[in-house]
Amino acid sequence: MSLHAPKLAPRDCGDCQIRHRAVCARCDSDELARLEEMKYYRSFQAGQNIVWSADRMDFVGSVVSGIATLTQTMEDGRRQMVGLLLPSDFVGRPGRAIAPYDVTAVTDLVMCCFRRKPFEEMMGTTPHVAQRLLEMTLDELDAAREWMLLLGRKTAREKIASFLTILARRESGLKARAPKGQITFDLPLTREEMADYLGLTLETVSRQMSALKRDGVLELEEKRRITVPSFDRLAEETGDDADGGMLA
Amino acid sequence: MSLHAPKLAPRDCGDCQIRHRAVCARCDSDELARLEEMKYYRSFQAGQNIVWSADRMDFVGSVVSGIATLTQTMEDGRRQMVGLLLPSDFVGRPGRAIAPYDVTAVTDLVMCCFRRKPFEEMMGTTPHVAQRLLEMTLDELDAAREWMLLLGRKTAREKIASFLTILARRESGLKARAPKGQITFDLPLTREEMADYLGLTLETVSRQMSALKRDGVLELEEKRRITVPSFDRLAEETGDDADGGMLA
DNA sequence: CGGTTAATTGAGGAGATTCAAGATCCGTGG
DNA sequence: CCACGGATCTTGAATCTCCTCAATTAACCG
Numbered sequence: 001m002s003l004h005a006p007k008l009a010p011r012d013c014g015d016c017q018i019r020h021r022a023v024c025a026r027c028d029s030d031e032l033a034r035l036e037e038m039k040y041y042r043s044f045q046a047g048q049n050i051v052w053s054a055d056r057m058d059f060v061g062s063v064v065s066g067i068a069t070l071t072q073t074m075e076d077g078r079r080q081m082v083g084l085l086l087p088s089d090f091v092g093r094p095g096r097a098i099a100p101y102d103v104t105a106v107t108d109l110v111m112c113c114f115r116r117k118p119f120e121e122m123m124g125t126t127p128h129v130a131q132r133l134l135e136m137t138l139d140e141l142d143a144a145r146e147w148m149l150l151l152g153r154k155t156a157r158e159k160i161a162s163f164l165t166i167l168a169r170r171e172s173g174l175k176a177r178a179p180k181g182q183i184t185f186d187l188p189l190t191r192e193e194m195a196d197y198l199g200l201t202l203e204t205v206s207r208q209m210s211a212l213k214r215d216g217v218l219e220l221e222e223k224r225r226i227t228v229p230s231f232d233r234l235a236e237e238t239g240d241d242a243d244g245g246m247l248a
Numbered sequence: 249m250s251l252h253a254p255k256l257a258p259r260d261c262g263d264c265q266i267r268h269r270a271v272c273a274r275c276d277s278d279e280l281a282r283l284e285e286m287k288y289y290r291s292f293q294a295g296q297n298i299v300w301s302a303d304r305m306d307f308v309g310s311v312v313s314g315i316a317t318l319t320q321t322m323e324d325g326r327r328q329m330v331g332l333l334l335p336s337d338f339v340g341r342p343g344r345a346i347a348p349y350d351v352t353a354v355t356d357l358v359m360c361c362f363r364r365k366p367f368e369e370m371m372g373t374t375p376h377v378a379q380r381l382l383e384m385t386l387d388e389l390d391a392a393r394e395w396m397l398l399l400g401r402k403t404a405r406e407k408i409a410s411f412l413t414i415l416a417r418r419e420s421g422l423k424a425r426a427p428k429g430q431i432t433f434d435l436p437l438t439r440e441e442m443a444d445y446l447g448l449t450l451e452t453v454s455r456q457m458s459a460l461k462r463d464g465v466l467e468l469e470e471k472r473r474i475t476v477p478s479f480d481r482l483a484e485e486t487g488d489d490a491d492g493g494m495l496a
Numbered sequence: 497c498g499g500t501t502a503a504t505t506g507a508g509g510a511g512a513t514t515c516a517a518g519a520t521c522c523g524t525g526g
Numbered sequence: 527c528c529a530c531g532g533a534t535c536t537t538g539a540a541t542c543t544c545c546t547c548a549a550t551t552a553a554c555c556g
Binding site for chain 1: 533534535536537
Binding site for chain 1: 320326348393399400446
């Protein structure tokens with residue numbers, strides 16, 4: 001693990017790359033000023049835990065850069081990832097100080113944290129934060145339910161394909177709508193983390209990745225770097241209908 | 249299917265049995281009056297669809313009495329239930345008119361519906377509805393994530409035990425905290441519906457129910473009526489830790 | 497009563513897991 | 527620069543859990 005600090009935080013909210021997607025998206029300049037007073041940045045290195053399940057959390061906040069995971073663990077060690085947090089995603093719940101899940105940085109990561117108390121007060125007095133948080137929570141609920149279908153009903157191959165489709169869509173979505181042609185991206189997760197996300201074992205993940213490679217659905221030069229020759233071909237493997245089963 | 253109309257709706261909000269748990273829980277009498285203007289009741293018979301996936305929804309609303317399910321279906325017919333709606337639970341999403349799931353009444357059911365447009369306006373102007381809806385959505389998200397662990401990592405026996413534990417807890421919870429001694433209740437779902445909820449086949453559900461009966465964890469006189477001699481014994485079968493893995 | 501739906505049970509098979517052995521990658525220090 | 531060690535990943539063989547297909551039994555309703 002490197003010792004140098006992860007990417008620097010933005011100078012102020014105006015410069016922030018998640019300004020228009022995070023909980024603060026709807027805030028006017030007055031509200032932003034209030035948030036600035038209660039906010040502070042924290043950096044985490046890849047592999048570090050941000051929050052431990054059952055521990056007290058004195059803050060809530062947004063992922064500014066990097067990727068984090070939400071995981072639940074059973075007594076005997078079985079693990080299930082229940083969320084993948086990308087930049088602008090929210091961590092914590094107003095009104096609850098005890099964390100229900102482990103939150104872990106899988107890459108170097110920067111969080112924009114708000115002290116719990118003043119944030120909760122603001123939730124009660126100005127509507128824009130609460131409105132945006134509701135919207136984001138509803139989106140997360142949709143994503144969780146999509147994942148329930150995957151976990152309960154999809155085959156290992158379909159699970160892998162679905163996961164890769166999300167990554168591929170996100171990768172190409174940053175550039176242009178409707179992914180066409182060849183897409184290349186890095187896997188943010190290890191095989192084991194993928195397994196925890198998909199409700200599989202790491203061996204099964206590895207085997208299905210090899211199978212998809214063998215069948216020409218994807219190419220693997222380095223272990224963590226993936227090329228998808230045809231997005232549509234990959235999407236066919238997910239078991240979803242043509243539009244990818246996404247919400248309209 | 250019986251032809252007589254299901255249970256009557258309450259006269260007004262003051263008499264309503266879900267008044268203090270539904271989206272309207274936090275509303276003062278002025279706000280309640282506004283809601284009364286946009287609300288109407290609808291009754292559904294057991295088995296009837298309330299909403300079809302991909303159809304337009306002109307209302308949102310609360311389940312007043314009865315039980316409904318949220319289900320997703322894949323092209324080839326594989327089905328996964330992604331939610332079980334009990335009295336006070338909310339249906340629909342402000343800001344989205346297209347339903348992402350099928351909503352089906354599994355018992356006779358009454359809904360308190362709000363016309364979409366005025367409800368959305370109210371969301372923007374008075375904070376109490378939005379605040380309560382946020383709280384409820386966060387609870388649903390927790391429940392969905394709990395279910396992700398079940399779907400991804402639990403064995404068939406643990407899945408059944410977990411589901412029955414929820415029902416048993418709810419049954420005894422209505423009377424007293426900390427379920428002790430013998431609990432008896434009716435299954436609201438068929439074996440097939442349980443299978444769709446738990447990510448299993450109906451045969452596996454049936455087999456595991458028989459196994460739990462054989463092992464003395466539960467008694468089955470009629471197919472849908474269950475007696476749990478010891479709640480703790482059942483809870484041991486869920487794979488969760490002692491407190492049932494519930495949130496503090 | 498039939499006829500229908502729901503539930504149980506059995507036999508056989510498929511898909512994923514477990515256990516185990518190697519291969520590959522990468523940072524570190526000789 | 528290259529060799530070592532740990533972590534990550536791949537692959538194989540055996541096993542097991544759950545599914546599929548099929549036959550029966552039980553409950554339900556006119």
